[in-house]
Amino acid sequence: MIKLFTLLKPYRILIAVVLLLTLLQALAQLFLPYLMANIVDKGIVNGDIPYIIKIGGIMLVVAAAIVTFSILASFYSSKITMGFGKILREKMFSHVENFSLQGFDKIGTSSLITRTTNDIMQVQQVLTMILRILIMAPMMFIGGIILAFSTDPKLSFIIIAVIPIIVLAIILIAKKGMPLFKKMQKNLDRLNLVLREGLAGIRVIRSFNRMDHERKRFNEANLDFANTAIKVNKIMATVTPFMMFVLNFAIIGIIWFGSIRISNGHIQVGDLMAFIQYAMQIMFSLIMSSMMIIMIPRASISAGRINEVLESEPEIKDPEQVNQIGKLNGFVNFEQVSFSYPGAEEPVLSDISFSAKPGEVTAIIGGIGSGKSTLLNLIPRFYDVDQGAITIDGVDVREMAQTDLRKNIGYAPQKATLFTGTIADNIRYGKDTATNEEVKKAADIAQATDFISETKDGFESIVAQKGANVSGGQKQRISIARALVKKSSIYVFDDSFSALDFKTDANLRASLKEETAYSTVLMVAQRISTIVDADKIIVLDKGMLAGVGTHRELMETCLVYQEIASSQLEEEETA
Known part of the structure; x- marks a missing residue:
């Protein structure tokens, strides 16, 4: 979490202001019991009305100052927190944009959304508490103990006896809540995933009458999240009642022994009232600290999830020495290219070599899973090759800046x-x-x-x-x-004509030929009719090159192409 807080540098002055206002608020609150003790011991006991009015007026000014300090500190801390959230979300979004497709698959889109929204919100909430409690709680605690001791050292032992009980309770609750917070965030990821799939795939769900199945999936994910949240809330719900229970018993003990001290003439009534106020301030500072300690484990888990994204190095990077390129000519060359997806047992593409020139249409065809789309995705460096090289105008694409490379490519997915x-x-x-x-x-x-x-x-x-x-x-x-x-110099059409009727397909190809006369066109197609006029056709079979040539040449030499053609064209077209 500390790593994330380095993003607060633009708000250093505001943070200092908030801490100063909180410090002043704490000092003012500690000053009030002292004034109250004076009113009782010097004003009420002696019947000195002018003194009571004077000190009462000072108390009103101090109370007004406390309210002012509190409002200003809350305003500025909210401004800092919201600004921090904005910077962090921008940083995460910018970083995620540089992820390769493998990076998205590794973390998951739903989890990335949760981390950018809910997890950042958790860190923001803790940041607000830190800004408001960081100075307030220690000041109230230390100041309260010092003033309590100065009022009556013997009564202070009651407070000292209570503090370890509260600290131990806080540690136990935090220790028990930490794993549940982690589980809750994972359950939220799962809930978002199921919800996203259910909304995105509503047509498929309805067409197969799977509404009940999806409702059951969502209810299971929702129930898992709810059950974990209930367990967490049950644990957290014990904090305040336990604290109040201990506080009330401590107050009873202070009043009991304090009354004995008064009857023996060791302290005055005003001192006892001030002591009770100091005790309450000490206890409330512990309660505030406990709330922060309870929130920190959840926020630290969220911060860890955020850091996991920010520390993930994109698999595809620009080289240290970038070749500055402007407008490319578009000579694309595959040189013995092989590629495998992470964790795959076999390569998707093996030893692929071919060239594509400006003014030519290079079509790629093959069966399902033959690697057609993967091959095109290697050109704009959505993935990097495992072996071999892809060059454009003789320069390896891995030696180009990604922005310069993609600036020269028109891509239709x-x-x-x-x-x-x-x-x-x-x-x-x-x-x-x-x-x-x-x-x-x-x-x-x-x-x-x-x-x-x-x-x-x-x-x-x-x-x-x-x-x-x-x-x-x-x-x-x-x-x-x-x-x-x-x-662009290069156009990549990844099966972009599949939903077009034959007439629109033919008209589009005719218009495209004129527009791209001086550009390199690579297209994946499923239909022979779409690529029959291509200058070069690349035939893939199980990730390997099965044939290269024109339609007429492949009909004579490539068995795989003949099988595809015979399944689509009429007998007279095949002849």
Whole structure:
């Protein structure tokens, strides 16, 4: 947790102000019992009304000062805490953006969301308590003991006898609560995961009538979280009653023995009243400390989970000596490339070698699980190769800055992802400075203009979350337009035509050929009709290269390609 608090540097002055205000508040609170004792012993006993009014006025001023200090300290501590949370969330989000796809798989999206929201909130709450209690509790405790001893040393032994009991109780409760806090955060991760899957997959769930099954899954996760939270709350709920029980018995003991001390003439009534106030302040400082000690274990677990993310080194990094590149020509070369996913028994790709040139369309086809999408994901360095090298214009992609590399690649993913906003905003996601004309041209090439013009507001029509108000084919066309608006040297289309009808597919390919005449185009496709006119077709089979050539050449030489073609084309097209 201390590592995270290094992010508080911008708030050093405000922290000093809060600590000063808290210190003044503690001193003022310790001063009040002394004034009260004087009113009783000197004012009430002697019937000195002017003295009572004078000291009473001072007490009102001190009380007003306490309220003012408390309000200002709360205001500034809230400002510090909220600012700290903002900085930490920004840092986490920026760090997570640099994760490779393996990094996301390792921690899990649901867990990352929990860590960025709930875990940071836990640390924020403890930070607020530290700022408010760090000075207050020790000052009240130490000051209360000193003043209690100065009032009556013998009565102070009652307080000294009680303190170890309270400290022991706090340690036991914290020790028992720590594992439960850790379990509760894991249960919250699980709950978020089930909820996220249930909401994202609602169509599949309904289509297979699995609502009861999903409801049962959610109820189990929810019940696990609730049961753990109840156990934690039961333990925490014992703190305040136990503290009050000990406090009340301590007060009874002080009054009992204090009355004996008064009757023997050792102390006065005002001193006993002041002593009771000091005892209460000491006990309340322990109660405040106990609340902080109880919250710290949970926050430390949350801080550990946050640090786990922040300390995770991205698997894919820029080299120390970066080759500065501007506009690439687009000569892509795979040189004996092999790749395996972490923990996989066999490589996904083995010894892949081919080249793709500007002005050419290089298509990749193969059976399910043959490594087509993985191969394309290696070009923008979503993953790094295990063996071999991928070069662009003769430079290994691992020697390029990731931003420079991806700046030269227009990418349309296998699963089209749209963001909330307008259609124009989604297309401009590829190039935020794109003019309206450039946006429209990209949409024209992607065959998206027709359906966009039919919407109420055209390019300014709102896209719902995850593109829920557009069809699969419309999503793909917007995604393709987003890739085209970049005017890149290299275009990567990862099965981006699968949801298009044959006519739209043919029109899009015809428009695309003209637009990408001087660019390198690599595309994954499932349909032979989509790639039949490609300049080069790469055939993959179980991660290995099964053939390279044009459609006509492969129909004569590649058995795997012939099998794919015969399963899709009519006999006369196969001939």
